Amino acid sequence: MKKDVIEKLAALITAAFGLVAALAWNDTIKVIFAHFFGTASTIGPMLVYALVVTIIAVLATIWIGKVSAKYAK
Secondary structure, three states: OHHHHHHHHHHHHHHHHHHHHHHHHHHHHHHHHHHHHOOOOOHHHHHHHHHHHHHHHHHHHHHHHHHHHHHHO
8 A cells, every 4th residue: 555655646746747847838938929929818829829839749749659659669
């Protein structure tokens, strides 16, 4: 039981740090976006921002999956 608790805590702490990093990147990307495209307070720029972030997330996820599969062999 102790091993399971430690494993779950490690996973939760790792996920928490991941969330903090994601929020930091979110703010950074918003600032970069605002620098190049102006304020992102209207629907058009917000949609572009959401699409760009989604595309980057999908590509990164695919790349990480391929790297992980390569090293799992």
